[in-house]
Amino acid sequence: MSRLIIILLVITSSVTLAQNPGYFGKYNVFTFKYLPGLDYSTEGRRAISVDEDVSLSEFGFLKDTDESGIVTKTFNLEHMFQIGYARLIKRNIAVGANIGYTRLNLGQPNEYSNQNNLRGIESLQANTFSFEGYIEFAPNKAILMSSISHKFGLRYVGGSLRDKDYLGRRQLFGGTYETFEFPLEQITTVEDVQLSGLQFIYGITLHKPLTDFMVLQYGFNINLGPSLISKNNRLNDFQGELSNDPDPPHIIDPNFINFMFDRALFTNLVNADISLIIPF
């Protein structure tokens, strides 16, 4: 990480600004982005039901029950905040770095230990922090801040599971269902969970100057995992195995959670990139 920062600083300082108009003579920019994300995937990211009786939509997660005892569905949005700094080193090239926070939905393992007749469980969430460094460039003679640009970068994402009570559904004798809460410690061995990953980013964005001191940037990023430096196994290497222990210490194996994190990063392939840029 520190190596990346050093490289960026060196690039920034070594290039002269003689032919660079910047943005009306300003060469530093501050970026701000907030993006809500809707977690959509066909499998793995939604609450999984073992029984068909517990109907959970692909978009829904166990959240709460109404008076009649029916599980209500709601959406768990992913929230991404990002702030950053970039330096316009040439008329068509900028280098920058962003730091961000994302509330990530990890989804579900393919299977989990069927403790206490568990039939469904809310998707696990992770609080992740990211740091990304990138270089962005526009076509040769274009001015970056009024042009389409290509961005290449690396993003390191790390975090931890969100410590909250997760809702579950279990079947009772007689065929009825009960909703209850699992504390995180009951779901997994938190100290064994290591959520970290590296993504390669490619983005295309369009810059629209709004005023002398504000630019709107919009486009999309393609985020390519899987994890390159994580100690976790790569996707498809780990299928997740149920513990054979009839009374396992946790519902979901921490290794599988690591795998779920990789999968979440991997399936978060494309995201919109809408930012406000403030040159100064």
Next chain:
Amino acid sequence: MNKLFSVVLTLVSAVSIAQTDFNNYQTIQSKGELPDDFSISLQERLEKEMQIEYDMSAREKTYFVENKSVAIDNLLHSGLVLFGDPLTKYVEDVAAKVLVNTPELMSELTFFTLRSNVTNAFVTGEGMVFVTIGLLSQIVSESDLAMVLSHEIAHFEENHILQSFENVVTIGKNRKIKFDKKIEQLSEYSKNHELEADELGIIRYLNAGYPRQNVNQVFDILMYSHLPIDELTITEEMLAGDLAYIPVEFFPKDKNPIKVDEDYDDSKSSHPNIKNRKENAQSILDKEKSAGGDMAFKLGEDRFNDMRDIARFERVQNWLYANDYVNCLYEIAVLEKQYPNNKHLELCKAQAWCGLAVYSAENELDECFQKPEKVEGESYTIHYVFNELQNEDVRVLALRNIVDIKRRLPNNQEIIEMERIAVRQLLKKNAEWEDFSELTFEQAIEKVSAVSSADSSDNNSNKGIIDENSEEWKKLSKYEKIKLKEQATGTINSDTELKVKAEIDSTNFRFYALSDYVGNSDILKEETERFKTKEKEEEALEEELDQLSKREYRKRIKEEEAKELHLGLESIVFVEPLAAEYTNKGFDPVKSADLQLKFVEAIDKSAEQQGMNAAQLSKYKMSDLGTDGYNQRAALQRYINQFSNIESEDIFVADYEIINQITEQYNTENVVFSLIEHSFEPDLNYLTMFAFIYFPPAILFYIPAKLALAHNVNMSVLVFNAKKGAIETYTNYYFQIKPTKTAIELHMYDLLMQLSTPK
């Protein structure tokens, strides 16, 4: 007493005005206060016009108002319109005579002269009357102008412009009629308007006291308006200069006769044919038997002649602006009969020859003359000759003539510059100076031995020969000369025919044209030296580049490109850009004007941010710039038009005096011309979109992406060194976002920053 007073006043004004110094002639410029029409923007004009009530639908009104406002705006800012100059003042004074019985109309009308050699006059619905220099140079009396103005004023009074539009709308809407029939109907309406204007015009003309017998004279002027200002036989001496000789085989044996047909087919024409107009006029004259006066020159004949000569001198200038050098030379020759050894005409002649040299060096000589088969009358000869001459011949003749003019006007810096240009054209085309003889062609012939045939005096025994040097001939009008020549049976052959032995090929006559020049000229030596040095430098650079590796070469090119805008400028002059905004219906002039205005405002802001002096000679700044600024802007537009026709650095600018004035006033030699174009074209491939049936979410990306990239903005900027007559640098910006004010300002900021960066 009043009559006596007005006669005295007329005489005084006639005497005091007709004092033009044609020897030191200066091209006329607009003078006095800038009329309001020139300082309001298109947007303001549209707003004003939309407040007028018209009896038509809202959509038709918008179309009508937009089109006419755009047309008027473009015309007023074309750089061709003159006001407050001697010609316009004359037109106004004649109009005052014409409107003697309805003086209140004068306040509704404004008069302008148009820098065009086309014989024409027209009026707008707003009462702007435009008379071309072409017309003013062709008329033979004040009464002709009075007749023309009466006609145009009748159009205005009867509101023919609006009626024409209404006819177009009505006929256009009728889907039952075929297109050809619609054209015929519109043509019929238009011709009726013309005949009505003729009728009302004649009545006004007669009531103003102008002579009845001059009414049809105007139609003769129209009929022969495609001809130059006079008929003059072109001789070899006029083109060859003092020591050169052009062999007789380059001259035509016969000329194309002047063909006029009064009764041509006018079924699809907007104007009736001359025969119909004359008959119509005669019927009015028959009705108005007692009307009319006997004064063809109410403002004085001297003043008229002075005005017409000014118009003719301006005509020569217009030919230079249009790079129409052969017509220019012809009409200079005509004027030199009346103004021999005229300094201004000599300068114009030098410019014309200089231009011919440049065009011949660029192999574009045929842009400077007409196809001879399309030329009638005496001017056929000169076009024929240039059609026969080779490019090399023209370059040599150009230098010959310029050198001769320099002898007559020594120490004239402009002529010296033109001489340099002419020499450079020969050097560019690898002229071998060793091939040029120290003998003239005649001396060379004498050496070889020649046989001379009958000289021109023998040919004069032919029947019907006309002596163009006689005083009687000079007094005749162009139209009388034409008619007399039609009756004549003989032609003058003023060349002495020389039969030469095979040792001298007359097609190599050019090698004998510079006998006194090659070997004696310092300028030739200097330019040759400079040319060789430049060639060596270019060769050295090419060699240096050849030594570089591909990577080094690319790096070098990139470095050069990055620095190409670095001129270290502190001051610059902008002319407002050409702007084109395209919608799905095509070019939108109103949106284009908005785009243009954004650009103008962006320049001001960016210049202020950069601390640069960026003067704008823009139509949006006319109220601040005044008449001087208007003239300067017009001169720049004419300059860039002249330059853009050939794109050679060696074009000698016709308005060099005003250009010098601009460079001194604004402390810069650099002028920026620019173009901005914008279109919104979402490139939605419907076939691709159909394929998204298999993956619908992709449409959420595809359509926004295509819409986001649908803007195409192209901004081209050319920095021109007005003093050198050369392009300093050129750049192009292309971006795919909407050209908002901020986006344009950002690019202007970049441009000015680059231009102010030292090399």
